[in-house]
Amino acid sequence: MKDWETSARVMSSRAAAMGLFVLALLLPGAGHLALGRKKKAVLLATVIVFTFILGVCLDGKLYSFEKGQSGSETLINYIGALAGLGNGILYILGVGLGFADGRIEERTFEIGVTFLLSAGLFNILAAVDAYRCSIGYDYDAAEAARLEARDAKKARRRAKRGRSGKARAEKAQQ
Amino acid sequence: MTHFLCLIYLSFAISVVVSATATNDPSKILRRSAKYFGVMVIGSIAVGWLMLLLS
Numbered sequence: 001m002k003d004w005e006t007s008a009r010v011m012s013s014r015a016a017a018m019g020l021f022v023l024a025l026l027l028p029g030a031g032h033l034a035l036g037r038k039k040k041a042v043l044l045a046t047v048i049v050f051t052f053i054l055g056v057c058l059d060g061k062l063y064s065f066e067k068g069q070s071g072s073e074t075l076i077n078y079i080g081a082l083a084g085l086g087n088g089i090l091y092i093l094g095v096g097l098g099f100a101d102g103r104i105e106e107r108t109f110e111i112g113v114t115f116l117l118s119a120g121l122f123n124i125l126a127a128v129d130a131y132r133c134s135i136g137y138d139y140d141a142a143e144a145a146r147l148e149a150r151d152a153k154k155a156r157r158r159a160k161r162g163r164s165g166k167a168r169a170e171k172a173q174q
Numbered sequence: 175m176t177h178f179l180c181l182i183y184l185s186f187a188i189s190v191v192v193s194a195t196a197t198n199d200p201s202k203i204l205r206r207s208a209k210y211f212g213v214m215v216i217g218s219i220a221v222g223w224l225m226l227l228l229s
Contacts, residue, residue, distance in 0.1 A: 008198075043194055047187050058180070111180045118184060122191045129195035139197045 008036045010136040017134040024127035026088040031130025044126045052090045052119040060112025061102030062094050080113075086120030086127075185214040 011017045024031025029045025032038075063080030084091050094100060094116075102109055189210035193203045 037198075039200075040194060040198070044191065047190055051184075051187050054180075054183070108176060108180075111177055115180070115184065118187065122187065125191060125195050133198070139199075143197075 008133070010035070011134040014135070017131055020134045021127050021131040024130040025086065025123065028088065028090070028123050028126065031127055032133065035130065035133050037133060044122070048087075048119050048122045048126065049090065051115050051122065052087055052094070055112045055115030055119060056094060056099045058108040058112030058115060059103040059106040060109065060114070060116040061104070062091060062100040062116055064095070064100065080117060083117045083120040083124075086122075086124040087116070088123060091120070181218060182215065185218065186211055189214065 011020060020031050020034055023034060028048040029041040032041035032044065062084050063077050064084075065081045066074075066077055068074040068077050087094070102112060106112075186207075189207040190203075193206035193210060196206065197203060
């Protein structure tokens with residue numbers, strides 16, 4: 001398997017891997033950095049932090065766990081807060097510095113919210129990847145298995161189509 | 175224009191993060207992110223154009 005990080009390592013236990021997952025959630029890129037995957041850490045942290053900063057600059061809102069006027073509004077608030085919490089320390093900083101409310105009267109408010117939510121979801125994805133890297137997940141083997149399963153499914157479908165075509169031809173002959 | 179540029183950046187960010195978290199091979203990351211980015215940009219232009227036509 002070709003890997004761009006020669007210094008990469010895996011964790012010895014599941015508990016350590018879970019700790020790394022939490023660290024990666026709190027601080028974008030920290031999980032990969034702790035595993036010695038510096039390039040991946042820098043790439044992911046840059047994208048996540050830049051997306052978050054852009055979201056704040058575009059006057060987006062950071063959702064919090066608050067009750068809305070209706071059930072659906074409360075649900076949206078909760079889902080938004082969960083996605084926003086994915087930003088980890090950036091979320092806490094944003095709320096602490098008073099960027100939580102955004103400015104709804106601005107034209108860029110909605111795209112700002114999209115950026116803030118996306119940054120949180122990116123960080124959750126990065127944390128899951130850090131966990132997978134820490135337990136020595138083999139990306140190439142997983143992809144090979146997926147491609148094999150897809151080919152087998154195609155072959156089964158082709159065989160089924162062939163059988164039904166044959167049956168139709170026999171019926172027509174009779 | 176701001177919205178358009180933001181969406182282009184968001185497409186780029188999504189393609190980079192998704193491809194970077196799916197493999198450790200740098201050439202695959204580059205190839206996949208370029209592919210995803212192209213698909214997203216062309217797809218969003220096509221959808222936008224369709225919506226303009228339908229409106």
